[in-house]
Amino acid sequence: xxxxxxxxxxxxxxxxxxxxxxxxxxxxxxxxxxxxxxxxxxxxxxxxxxxxxxxxxxxxxxxxxxxxxxxxxxxxxxxxxxxxxxxxxxxxxxxxxxxxxxxxxxxxxxxxxxxxxxxxxxxxxxxxxxxxxxxxxxxxxxxxxxxxxxxxxxxxxxxxxxxxxxxxxxxxxxxxxxxxxxxxxxxxxxxxxxxxxxxxxxxxxxxxxxxxxxxxxxxxxxxxxxxxxxxxxxxxxxxxxxxxxxxxxxxxxxxxxxxxxxxxxxxxxxxxxxxxxxxxxxxxxxxxxxxxxxxxxxxxxxxxxxxxxxxxxxxxxxxxxxxxxxxxxxxxxxxxxxxxxxxxxxxxxxxxxxxxxxxxxxxxxxxxxxxxxxxxxxxxxxxxxxxxxxxxxxxxxxxxxxxxxxxxxxxxxxxxxxxxxxxxxxxxxxxxxxxxxxxxxxxxxxxx
Amino acid sequence: xxxxxxxxxxxxxxxxxxxxxxxxxxxxxxxxxxxxxxxxxxxxxxxxxxxxxxxxxxxxxxxxxxxxxxxxxxxxxxxxxxxxxxxxxxxxxxxxxxxxxxxxxxxxxxxxxxxxxxxxxxxxxxxxxxxxxxxxxxxxxxxxxxxxxxxxxxxxxxxxxxxxxxxxxxxxxxxxxxxxxxxxxxxxxxxxxxxxxxxxxxxxxxxxxxxxxxxxxxxxxxxxxxxxxxxxxxxxxxxxxxxxxxxxxxxxxxxxxxxxxxxxxxxxxxxxxxxxxxxxxxxxxxxxxxxxxxxxxxxxxxxxxxxxxxxxxxxxxxxxxxxxxxxxxxxxxxxxxxxxxxxxxxxxxxxxxxxxxxxxxxxxxxxxxxxxxxxxxxxxxxxxxxxxxxxxxxxxxxxxxxxxxxxxxxxxxxxxxxxxxxxxxxxxxxxxxxxxxxxxxxxxxxxx
Numbered sequence: 029x030x031x032x033x034x035x036x037x038x039x040x041x042x043x044x045x046x047x048x049x050x051x052x053x054x055x056x057x058x059x060x061x062x063x064x065x066x067x068x069x070x071x072x073x074x075x076x077x078x079x080x081x082x083x084x085x086x087x088x089x090x091x092x093x094x095x096x097x098x099x100x101x102x103x104x105x106x107x108x109x110x111x112x113x114x115x116x117x118x119x120x121x122x123x124x125x126x127x128x129x130x131x132x133x134x135x136x137x138x139x140x141x142x143x144x145x146x147x148x149x150x151x152x153x154x155x156x157x158x159x160x161x162x163x164x165x166x167x168x169x170x171x172x173x174x175x176x177x178x179x180x181x182x183x184x185x186x187x188x189x190x191x192x193x194x195x196x197x198x199x200x201x202x203x204x205x206x207x208x209x210x211x212x213x214x215x216x217x218x219x220x221x222x223x224x225x226x227x228x229x230x231x232x233x234x235x236x237x238x239x240x241x242x243x244x245x246x247x248x249x250x251x252x253x254x255x256x257x258x259x260x261x262x263x264x265x266x267x268x269x270x271x272x273x274x275x276x277x278x279x280x281x282x283x284x285x286x287x288x289x290x291x292x293x294x295x296x297x298x299x300x301x302x303x304x305x306x307x308x309x310x311x312x313x314x315x316x317x318x319x320x321x322x323x324x325x326x327x328x329x330x331x332x333x334x335x336x337x338x339x340x341x342x343x344x345x346x347x348x349x350x351x352x353x354x355x356x357x358x359x360x361x362x363x364x365x366x367x368x369x370x371x372x373x374x375x376x377x378x379x380x381x382x383x384x385x386x387x388x389x390x391x392x393x394x395x396x397x398x399x400x401x402x403x404x405x406x407x408x409x410x411x412x413x414x415x416x417x418x419x420x421x422x423x424x425x426x427x428x429x430x431x432x433x434x435x436x437x438x439x440x441x442x443x444x445x446x447x448x449x450x451x452x453x454x455x456x457x458x459x460x461x462x463x464x465x466x467x468x469x470x471x472x473x474x475x476x
Numbered sequence: 477x478x479x480x481x482x483x484x485x486x487x488x489x490x491x492x493x494x495x496x497x498x499x500x501x502x503x504x505x506x507x508x509x510x511x512x513x514x515x516x517x518x519x520x521x522x523x524x525x526x527x528x529x530x531x532x533x534x535x536x537x538x539x540x541x542x543x544x545x546x547x548x549x550x551x552x553x554x555x556x557x558x559x560x561x562x563x564x565x566x567x568x569x570x571x572x573x574x575x576x577x578x579x580x581x582x583x584x585x586x587x588x589x590x591x592x593x594x595x596x597x598x599x600x601x602x603x604x605x606x607x608x609x610x611x612x613x614x615x616x617x618x619x620x621x622x623x624x625x626x627x628x629x630x631x632x633x634x635x636x637x638x639x640x641x642x643x644x645x646x647x648x649x650x651x652x653x654x655x656x657x658x659x660x661x662x663x664x665x666x667x668x669x670x671x672x673x674x675x676x677x678x679x680x681x682x683x684x685x686x687x688x689x690x691x692x693x694x695x696x697x698x699x700x701x702x703x704x705x706x707x708x709x710x711x712x713x714x715x716x717x718x719x720x721x722x723x724x725x726x727x728x729x730x731x732x733x734x735x736x737x738x739x740x741x742x743x744x745x746x747x748x749x750x751x752x753x754x755x756x757x758x759x760x761x762x763x764x765x766x767x768x769x770x771x772x773x774x775x776x777x778x779x780x781x782x783x784x785x786x787x788x789x790x791x792x793x794x795x796x797x798x799x800x801x802x803x804x805x806x807x808x809x810x811x812x813x814x815x816x817x818x819x820x821x822x823x824x825x826x827x828x829x830x831x832x833x834x835x836x837x838x839x840x841x842x843x844x845x846x847x848x849x850x851x852x853x854x855x856x857x858x859x860x861x862x863x864x865x866x867x868x869x870x871x872x873x874x875x876x877x878x879x880x881x882x883x884x885x886x887x888x889x890x891x892x893x894x895x896x897x898x899x900x901x902x903x904x905x906x907x908x909x910x911x912x913x914x915x916x917x918x919x920x921x922x923x924x
C-alpha cells in the first residue's frame with residue numbers, strides 16, 4: 029500500500045528527480061545484467077561472468093569454480109585434487125578490482141568506436157599513452173620521456189614485432205636470436221615457428237659470449253625480473269651490432285624492489301602483470317629509436333591493424349583506477365599479497381632439506397622508499413636430493429602440478445610454481461607443500 | 477518539499493523496491509558516464525566517446541566530427557572540403573546500433589575474465605562459436621556443420637595464420653602465394669613482410685594457371701565478393717597441391733545476393749563487415765581440415781595467445797542483438813541503406829560518359845527470397861576518357877579522395893570509392909560526383 033503510493037507520486041513528477049538523482053534510460057539493462065552476475069556468490073570459490081547471461085536465461089549463468097572446488101555454487105571441496113601451480117593467471121589481483129567495482133566498471137555502447145582508427149588517424153589511443161606514462165612516472169620503473177610507445181595484443185605480440193624490427197635488412201645475414209637459460213620459452217617458440225629469412229633462434233646467449241666481434245646481428249632477450257627465477261637480469265652480449273629486447277613484464281613493485289627506472293632501448297610491459305588482466309591481451313613497448321618504432325608499427329598494422337579499441341578503453345579505465353590519488357593503493361595491495369605469500373612459502377620450504385628456493389637479496393626500493401625482500405611471481409623450486417632428478421614428477425607424485433624446468437631450458441631438478449593465482453590455489457599449494465615437507469621429517473627424524 | 481518527503485519514505489523501505497523495480501549500486505557510475513557521453517549530440521555530424529570522460533573532466537569530452545564538419549559541436553560545415561571515399565570504416569551501420577542502444581550495451585566489471593583462458597582451458601569462447609554458427613545458419617551464407625572455428629584479431633590476423641597453416645613442411649619448397657588482380661593488397665604485403673622460409677608471394681594467379689602439374693604447393697587467395705569490385709570470384713588454380721583461402725568478409729546480404737551457402741575448405745569472416753565494428757578487431761575462420769585448424773591454433777597462441785576476452789564478450793552481445801527474433805532486422809537495415817546508396821550513385825554515374833561503374837548482374841538471394849541487385853561495399857569506378865589515365869588524380873582534382881587502382885594491382889584507370897562510411901560522407905561524395913558529371917555536360921552539350 030505504502031509502496032503503491034510512492035510509485036504514483038514518483039510517476040506524477042519527473043522520474044529524473046524522483047529519487048533526487050540522475051536516472052538511467054538505455055543503460056539499465058546492461059547495468060542490471062552486470063549486477064545480477066556479480067551478485068552470484070559462488071561460495072567465494074568461483075565467479076560467474078557476464079557471457080553466461082547473454083544466453084537470456086538467467087538460470088544458465090553458471091559459476092566457474094576455482095581449482096578443486098565443484099558444484100553449481102562451487103561449495104564442494106575436492107579433497108583429493110592436486111594443487112595446480114602451473115600457468116600464470118594473475119588472479120591474486122582480482123580482490124582489488126572487486127573492491128573497486130564502481131570506479132573500474134565501463135559501460136560500452138553498441139556504437140562505441142566502430143572505426144578502424146582514432147580521430148587522429150592512428151590505431152593507438154594517445155590518451156592511453158599518457159596514462160601509461162603516468163603509471164611509469166608514479167612507480168619510477170621506466171623512463172618514458174622522449175620515447176615512443178606502441179601497443180600489442182599482450183607483450184606476446186610485441187616480442188615478435190620487436191624481433192622483426194631489430195632484424196637487419198633481408199640482404200644481410202639473418203639475425204641470431206638468443207636468450208639465457210632459464211628463460212621464457214615463447215622467445216624460442218615464436219622465433220622458430222615464424223621461420224623467417226630475417227632471423228633464427230641460435231640457442232643460449234652463453235654460446236655467443238666471445239663472438240661479439242663477429243659480423244652477425246644479435247638479438248638478445250633479457251627478462252628482468254626473470255621468468256622463472258625473478259632475477260634482475262642484465263644483457264650479456266656487448267657490441268655495436270647487439271640489440272637487446274628487455275622484457276620488463278615483472279618489473280612492478282608487487283614482485284621486486286625498483287632500484288631505479290629502466291632506461292633500455294626497447295622495453296616490453298604487459299597489463300597482465302600490472303593489473304592482473306591477462307585475458308584482455310594488452311601490452312606495450314617503450315622504444316628509444318624512431319626507426320625501430322616505425323618498423324614495429326608496420327608489423328602491428330600488417331598483423332592485426334592494431335589493438336582492439338574495446339581493449340584500449342578497458343585498459344584506460346583500469347589505469348585510471350590504478351593512478352587514483354597518489355597511485356600507491358594498488359601496489360600496496362599487490363605487494364602485501366605477494367609478501368604474505370612469500371613469507372608463508374619460505375616458512376614451509378626452509379624446514380626442508382629436500383627442496384630449496386631461488387636466493388634473491390633484499391634491495392632498496394625507490395617506490396616504497398625502503399629496503400625490501402623480492403616477492404617474485406614464481407617460486408623456482410629445486411629438488412636437492414640425488415634421486416629426485418625429475419623434480420616435476422617428484423612434486424606431481426605429491427599432488428603438486430608445477431611447470432617443468434626443461435620448459436625454461438633448465439635442469440629437470442627445477443620446477444616453476446606460480447604464486448600469483450587465486451588465494452584458493454595458494455592455500456591448496458601450501459597445504460600440499462607442508463605435507464610433503466612434513467613427510468621428509470617423518471621419514472628421517474634423525475635429521476631434526 | 478514534495479521531493480524531500482519521497483526521499484525520506486524511500487529511504488525508510490528497501491531502496492531495491494522503492495521505485496517498484498531493481499536499483500543499481502556499483503554500476504551507477506559507469507552507466508551515468510556512458511549516458512552522459514551518448515547524450516552529447518554533436519549536431520548529428522559527429523559523436524563523443526567514453527574515452528574522453530575518463531579524463532574526469534566532463535567538459536573535456538569532445539565531439540569527434542565527421543569529415544568536413546568542425547567546431548566543438550560539429551555544427552560547422554567546411555564547404556571546400558574534399559569528399560573522403562578512401563578507407564573502409566563501416567559507419568553505415570552505426571544508426572542501427574544507436575537504435576538498439578539498450579540491447580547492445582554491455583557493462584564490463586573490473587574483474588571480468590582476468591584469466592588467460594576460459595574455464596574449459598581454451599582461449600575461444602564456445603558460446604561465441606555457437607552464436608557465429610547461428611548467424612551463418614540464419615543468413616545461409618556458410619556451412620559450419622562439422623567444421624572448426626578459430627578467432628583472430630580481425631580477419632587480418634587470420635590471413636597470415638592461414639598462410640602458415642597451409643604452407644608445406646619446412647623441408648619442402650616454400651609455398652607460392654598468389655591472388656588475382658584486382659585484389660586486397662594486404663595479401664601481398666603480409667606475405668612479403670613476414671618473409672618466411674615457408675612461403676613467398678609469387679604474383680598474379682594468372683601467371684600460374686598452366687602450372688598446376690608442378691610440384692609446388694600453391695596458396696591462392698580468393699576474395700568473394702571481391703574487394704574492390706564486388707565480384708563473386710572463384711578459385712582459378714586446380715590440382716591436389718592447391719590450397720585456397722576464401723576471404724568471405726563481404727559475403728553478407730548488405731552487399732550481395734546469397735546464391736547458396738559457401739562450403740569452401742577455409743573461409744574467413746570479420747565482424748567489421750557483418751556488424752560494422754571494425755575497431756573491435758575480430759574475425760573468424762571456418763575450417764574443414766583438423767590439421768589446418770590445429771596449425772592455425774598454434775599460430776594464434778604463439779602470436780597473441782588468442783583474442784581478448786573483452787572483445788569476445790562484446791562480439792557475443794552484438795551477435796545476440798543481430799540474431800534477435802528471426803535475425804532479419806539487421807540485414808533489412810543494412811541492405812536498405814546500401815541499396816539506397818547504389819540507386820543514388822547509379823543515377824549520377826549513368827548520366828556520364830566519362831566514368832563507369834563495375835557491372836554486376838542481379839541474382840536470386842536465398843536470404844531475401846527474391847532476385848536482387850548487388851550492392852557492394854565499394855564502387856569500382858573507371859575513368860573512360862583517353863586523357864584520364866590516372867583516375868585517382870582526375871577525381872582528386874574534383875575534390876574526391878578514392879583509393880588508387882594500383883593499390884589493388886589494377887590499372888590506374890580505376891579508383892575504389894567507399895560506400896560504407898557515414899551518411900555525411902556519402903552525401904558529400906554524391907554532391908561532388910554530381911558536380912563533376914554536370915561539368916561533363918556543360919563542357920560538351922552536343923553529346924546530350
